[in-house]
Every structure is written in structure tokens, then in C-alpha cells.
Amino acid sequence: MNINFCGLEGKIIESSPHGNYLVVELSDRITICGTFSNQFYWQESPDEDSGFISFITYIGLRSHSEANKFRQWIASNGGYFHKGEGNPRRTKRVTKFPLEIKIRGLSPDSVLELLTLQ
Template identity: 55%
Template structure:
């Protein structure tokens, strides 16, 4: 099992792109990120020195009952919910938010609150 540290959190690498530009990393059952080393997709810049990612998108899993409160929590931390969808990246929950524009510190706060 490959691992990588992001924001001080040891995560499990689930997938790597063929060219190695991005990794899909599970930080916990609820939070999975897709981090890029070159930001060729022009995501909001949010560099993390521990992983080397220049930017990332978060996928935050939830149940129907948690949707409204988690939505508010993500927005409180400055995240922009791009999509609410059936889980594709998060294997532990039926639904996920695809979230852009979170800072590394905001993601760390969410991680700590959602444990």
C-alpha cells in the first residue's frame, strides 16, 4: 500500500494517473482528495509542502441525513461545492460533495471535525 502525507495526515494512495501528474488519496473514510503536482487542470492553487501538491479537489462523503449540515460546514470553511453526486471517489459513503477552493488549513479543520 502506497501512502503520502497531506497536511500532516498520512493518506492511502488509491490511484495514480498514468503520467503521475495526479494522485487520488484517501485521508479518512469520509475525505478523499485528488491532488496534482503540476496543476495542468487550472484548479485553485492550494499548495501543500508535505505532499508536493500544487492544488487539490476534495471529495467529502455523506449520507442524505447529513447533507444540509455538511453543506453549511464546507461553506463555512470557504469551500465551493461544485457537485453533489453519487460517490465516485469516496468508497465509504453513498453520496459525495466535490469541493474546490478549500485551503489546506480548512481541509485539516474539516478532517478534525468529521472524525
């Protein structure tokens, strides 16, 4: 099943049991977890196409050092890390990479721009 996010078609790879959030693969490297209800109180950044009130972005990484490639861009585009989420971890959401980082606070347009940085 697919969903549009900021004009881009993404593949739904997971849904919460109650439909509170969807995990959407936008590319091999970029996955988002979007919520319709925002019961988790994430920073709100609505996307009209998907109906998400807010979302979190995940970037897949091949190595720990690859995170440095994205950190400056993330900070200059309003993104931030919460409690060590900027440190690469074993992948949970980006299935085609061994590691990922979790970014909060990006706008839908920033995520589209991020897709071009891959």
C-alpha cells in the first residue's frame, strides 16, 4: 500500500495496531514515521498530502562516520536530535541499511530536499 507525502509516493511498510502512526519508506535511505493524531506530542509539522500532523525522519547509514555527512544539513534545516538519537543505532525503520539516525523537526519540504542529498 502507498501514501503520498509532500507530493511523493511512499510505500507504507508498517502501521500501528490502532492506526496512530504509519511507517513510510520514501527511498532506500529515507523513511518517515507519521502520525495522524500526534498522541506522542512530536513537534507538529503537518503534511496536507498524507494527512500527517507530525512525523519523524530516519536516515539509513552504512557506517557511523556517514552520520557526519548529514548533521550540518539537519541543523541548518530545523532538524534536531532528542536524547542521543543523532548517534547511529542498529536499524529499526530503514530496512536496507545496517544503521540509522532519527531526526525530529524537519518540514515536509526539507524531507524532499533531503532525498536529493542521498
